[in-house]
Amino acid sequence: MKLYERLARQMSEQIHAGVLRPGARMPSVRGASRGHRVSPATVRQAYRLLEDRGEVQARPKSGHYVSMNWAGLPRQVEKSAPSVRTTRVDVSELVFEILESVKSDAVVPLGSAFISPTAFPLNRLARSLGSAARRLSPHRMLADLPPGNLQLRRIIARRYLDSGVKVAADEVVITSGALEALNLCLQAVTRPGGVVAIEDPTFYSALQAIERLGLRAVSVPTHPRDGIDLNAFADTLDRHPVQACWLMPTFQNPVGSLMPEDRKQALVELLAAREIPLIEDDVYAELYFGSVKPRPAKAFDKKGLVLHCSSFSKCLAPGYRLGWCAAGRYSAAIDRVKLTTTLATSIPVQAGIADFLVHGGYERHLRRLRRALEIQQTQMVQAIRRHFPQGTRVSRPQGGYFLWVELPPSVNSLDVQRVAMSKGISVAPGPMFSPTRGYTHFVRISSGHPWTPQLEASVATLGRIVDGLS
Amino acid sequence: MKLYERLARQMSEQIHAGVLRPGARMPSVRGASRGHRVSPATVRQAYRLLEDRGEVQARPKSGHYVSMNWAGLPRQVEKSAPSVRTTRVDVSELVFEILESVKSDAVVPLGSAFISPTAFPLNRLARSLGSAARRLSPHRMLADLPPGNLQLRRIIARRYLDSGVKVAADEVVITSGALEALNLCLQAVTRPGGVVAIEDPTFYSALQAIERLGLRAVSVPTHPRDGIDLNAFADTLDRHPVQACWLMPTFQNPVGSLMPEDRKQALVELLAAREIPLIEDDVYAELYFGSVKPRPAKAFDKKGLVLHCSSFSKCLAPGYRLGWCAAGRYSAAIDRVKLTTTLATSIPVQAGIADFLVHGGYERHLRRLRRALEIQQTQMVQAIRRHFPQGTRVSRPQGGYFLWVELPPSVNSLDVQRVAMSKGISVAPGPMFSPTRGYTHFVRISSGHPWTPQLEASVATLGRIVDGLS
Numbered sequence: 001m002k003l004y005e006r007l008a009r010q011m012s013e014q015i016h017a018g019v020l021r022p023g024a025r026m027p028s029v030r031g032a033s034r035g036h037r038v039s040p041a042t043v044r045q046a047y048r049l050l051e052d053r054g055e056v057q058a059r060p061k062s063g064h065y066v067s068m069n070w071a072g073l074p075r076q077v078e079k080s081a082p083s084v085r086t087t088r089v090d091v092s093e094l095v096f097e098i099l100e101s102v103k104s105d106a107v108v109p110l111g112s113a114f115i116s117p118t119a120f121p122l123n124r125l126a127r128s129l130g131s132a133a134r135r136l137s138p139h140r141m142l143a144d145l146p147p148g149n150l151q152l153r154r155i156i157a158r159r160y161l162d163s164g165v166k167v168a169a170d171e172v173v174i175t176s177g178a179l180e181a182l183n184l185c186l187q188a189v190t191r192p193g194g195v196v197a198i199e200d201p202t203f204y205s206a207l208q209a210i211e212r213l214g215l216r217a218v219s220v221p222t223h224p225r226d227g228i229d230l231n232a233f234a235d236t237l238d239r240h241p242v243q244a245c246w247l248m249p250t251f252q253n254p255v256g257s258l259m260p261e262d263r264k265q266a267l268v269e270l271l272a273a274r275e276i277p278l279i280e281d282d283v284y285a286e287l288y289f290g291s292v293k294p295r296p297a298k299a300f301d302k303k304g305l306v307l308h309c310s311s312f313s314k315c316l317a318p319g320y321r322l323g324w325c326a327a328g329r330y331s332a333a334i335d336r337v338k339l340t341t342t343l344a345t346s347i348p349v350q351a352g353i354a355d356f357l358v359h360g361g362y363e364r365h366l367r368r369l370r371r372a373l374e375i376q377q378t379q380m381v382q383a384i385r386r387h388f389p390q391g392t393r394v395s396r397p398q399g400g401y402f403l404w405v406e407l408p409p410s411v412n413s414l415d416v417q418r419v420a421m422s423k424g425i426s427v428a429p430g431p432m433f434s435p436t437r438g439y440t441h442f443v444r445i446s447s448g449h450p451w452t453p454q455l456e457a458s459v460a461t462l463g464r465i466v467d468g469l470s
Numbered sequence: 471m472k473l474y475e476r477l478a479r480q481m482s483e484q485i486h487a488g489v490l491r492p493g494a495r496m497p498s499v500r501g502a503s504r505g506h507r508v509s510p511a512t513v514r515q516a517y518r519l520l521e522d523r524g525e526v527q528a529r530p531k532s533g534h535y536v537s538m539n540w541a542g543l544p545r546q547v548e549k550s551a552p553s554v555r556t557t558r559v560d561v562s563e564l565v566f567e568i569l570e571s572v573k574s575d576a577v578v579p580l581g582s583a584f585i586s587p588t589a590f591p592l593n594r595l596a597r598s599l600g601s602a603a604r605r606l607s608p609h610r611m612l613a614d615l616p617p618g619n620l621q622l623r624r625i626i627a628r629r630y631l632d633s634g635v636k637v638a639a640d641e642v643v644i645t646s647g648a649l650e651a652l653n654l655c656l657q658a659v660t661r662p663g664g665v666v667a668i669e670d671p672t673f674y675s676a677l678q679a680i681e682r683l684g685l686r687a688v689s690v691p692t693h694p695r696d697g698i699d700l701n702a703f704a705d706t707l708d709r710h711p712v713q714a715c716w717l718m719p720t721f722q723n724p725v726g727s728l729m730p731e732d733r734k735q736a737l738v739e740l741l742a743a744r745e746i747p748l749i750e751d752d753v754y755a756e757l758y759f760g761s762v763k764p765r766p767a768k769a770f771d772k773k774g775l776v777l778h779c780s781s782f783s784k785c786l787a788p789g790y791r792l793g794w795c796a797a798g799r800y801s802a803a804i805d806r807v808k809l810t811t812t813l814a815t816s817i818p819v820q821a822g823i824a825d826f827l828v829h830g831g832y833e834r835h836l837r838r839l840r841r842a843l844e845i846q847q848t849q850m851v852q853a854i855r856r857h858f859p860q861g862t863r864v865s866r867p868q869g870g871y872f873l874w875v876e877l878p879p880s881v882n883s884l885d886v887q888r889v890a891m892s893k894g895i896s897v898a899p900g901p902m903f904s905p906t907r908g909y910t911h912f913v914r915i916s917s918g919h920p921w922t923p924q925l926e927a928s929v930a931t932l933g934r935i936v937d938g939l940s
Binding site for chain 2: 103120127138209212318320336
């Protein structure tokens with residue numbers, strides 16, 4: 001082994017041991033030369049080798065950095081990649097800070113995960129809630145314990161059928177929002193210490209749940225248009241003892257990707273061959289801009305291995321906390337975890353939502369909401385183009401209300417978030433969504449609020465902040 | 471060391487390693503003699519030694535059994551006592567079977583944990599729910615995220631004050647029922663592998679939560695009148711690295727005990743000196759028969775170490791899933807676990823319950839409910855006396871709706887449960903509530919339903935079943 005190869009191997013070991021973390025700056029050529037007592041030329045050769053292997057990246061005039069692409073790290077990832085735990089404090093603090101900020105009317109919620117509550121038929125929902133609660137016979141307070149209100153489960157099963165997915169009412173367990181459903185599913189299909197495959201970037205709650213349950217994450221890169229790379233994904237499954245996957249094939253949070261149906265099918269088949277359950281987070285499914293509702297991965301599930309989780313929180317009834325999972329062969333297990341953790345989902349709320357679905361004009365509301373979100377997306381994209389500096393790139397998801405915005409590479413989105421918050425604007429920085437604190441020059445911007453001059457002004461302010469930090 | 475002492479030590483190690491489990495039959499004298507190649511006399515001497523130490527019990531004409539009294543096991547308990555996991559299947563199955571049975575009108579719910587839903591002002595609640603939901607401004611769907619609706623938290627804080635407990639609204643976190651509160655608290659104050667002190671017998675959900683979170687239980691015996699033995703409890707705290715306690719000082723489920731206030735105070739002081747948090751499950755507090763509401767242990771909390779959990783499920787609004795905890799120094803931590811697991815408690819439900827508390831006549835309802843439960847308790851005790859065999863003993867709790875019934879020692883309550891269920895009567899057998907599957911000749915019987923000839927007939931049937939099995 002030549003000298004530079006040995007040096008490269010030493011550095012590689014430091015990367016895999018987590019001493020040099022993804023995104024960290026490598027020692028300068030001069031520093032490494034002194035530290036390792038080799039010539040600068042040897043250091044340069046070692047860096048070129050690491051670059052060729054994808055383990056470090058050179059940035060002009062800035063030096064070398066450990067590759068952000070966690071999934072790209074060879075072999076030892078599972079053992080030596082930084083565990084989710086190492087990123088706990090930062091990610092959690094950011095998440096909680098932004099969650100706290102949405103409670104205040106005074107903060108412009110560009111970082112919010114919630115659509116404006118004014119976009120929903122809250123009055124009509126309240127009427128359904130009151131009248132359904134009055135009609136509820138006392139015995140229903142017991143009969144509607146998990147799996148939950150039968151009428152509601154039948155309506156949900158029927159809606160699956162309408163969009164080409166065979167799900168029986170028996171398979172559906174009503175939950176307190178999709179977040180509970182996802183957490184229940186993860187508990188039902190994993191054991192502490194197990195490995196869960198997720199996307200990078202991903203919904204931060206997946207990271208939190210994995211940490212809380214003592215699980216380990218392996219991540220696969222996801223493309224803002226088509227979602228995860230199936231080759232990389234298959235490779236991950238070959239290399240790690242994956243107990244479960246938690247993925248968002250439709251309008252992924254934060255990047256907005258939509259996996260084409262043939263790839264969803266291939267994904268399900270890949271997992272079915274290995275008997276690995278897929279927890280499918282599908283909360284934005286109703287918010288499509290096209291003419292047809294995209295089918296979920298669940299549509300291709302032949303073995304009952306897909307646990308499809310969704311809710312009415314994003315499309316109809318924010319704050320009601322009404323979700324469900326269609327959990328395939330795991331329904332009975334979910335039922336039991338639910339009974340022992342929250343016992344039941346509010347029984348009048350279950351009846352109220354069922355009433356609205358029958359009488360409230362759900363489809364008309366959805367059409368209006370989808371149209372509004374599509375227009376707001378265009379408005380937000382145009383405003384970002386107007387106000388953000390050269391080098392900014394914006395995703396154009398086919399549904400939902402998140403824009404994944406790539407800032408000029410020199411901009412640190414954590415700085416953007418900090419400065420913006422001091423000016424009363426929230427924004428969700430990339431590292432919040434990354435098990436490796438990657439995506440440091442990305443932000444997620446919500447287009448979930450009606451366009452106003454104040455919103456335009458806030459985007460302009462944000463653009464100036466980004467410009468000032470680049 | 472003599473031969474019989476060495477044999478006793480071997481057997482003791484098997485007990486502590488969980489090879490021989492509490493309640494398991496020890497090898498016969500002859501079998502052990504052959505197996506260990508010692509004389510029958512040596513085996514008998516070893517058994518006498520183990521008996522003296524309380525590790526095995528002799529039963530006439532039946533042989534020797536590993537002691538059921540888990541808490542009585544010396545020293546090594548924490549390391550080697552059977553974990554809760556070993557009892558998982560049985561206890562859980564029983565719990566789920568009985569939970570399932572309460573959904574059916576056809577089963578007489580003597581084993582139910584729920585009061586008859588007809589005992590609650592459900593129509594008036596539905597009116598409050600509907601009108602509060604209609605009045606709710608859209609922004610509240612975000613503002614009432616955890617810790618929750620401020621008006622409701624203020625009302626709860628005020629009710630604490632009225633019963634002599636200082637709790638600020640800021641300390642209160644609204645949850646989806648007390649069960650969620652208890653689970654959140656346990657997550658917030660323990661780490662996997664930690665030791666939690668519980669009562670034996672105890673509420674089965676404590677056992678389930680401890681198991682699910684990868685914790686270990688040590689239990690202290692509890693008296694049907696006064697609750698846990700504080701000396702035994704202090705001893706437990708000295709011997710084990712207890713991270714938290716989960717206790718029910720007021721109307722304990724299943725035994726119905728009420729710790730006198732001076733003992734509650736001593737309990738809190740005992741824990742405060744050791745900085746150990748107390749999760750106080752206090753869901754039956756409003757259902758007292760005396761003239762004054764018993765103060766909780768929380769009343770004596772000076773260090774913010776008591777996490778007081780309660781709900782409206784048992785006293786006002788079953789099925790609404792509205793509870794809370796006043797979590798002292800842990801409130802912020804609870805808030806965060808809640809945000810990452812179920813996000814929020816249904817926001818219209820929070821507003822609806824607040825409306826009822828202000829306008830619905832809560833105190834009048836409570837007076838009526840307490841009176842009904844007291845009468846039903848007397849009716850049930852008398853019926854048990856009429857129909858159950860000699861040797862049956864019944865507790866007389868000062869509140870709540872559970873009777874802890876000791877059957878003649880020869881009766882196995884699991885058999886009682888099985889036979890009763892086959893005749894359409896549910897009953898909750900003692901081992902459901904015990905980390906050691908103890909209390910095999912106890913049942914918990916609910917007096918939470920209005921007296922009817924059918925109920926009388928069911929108690930008579932149950933009495934005949936017990937008689938037949940004794």
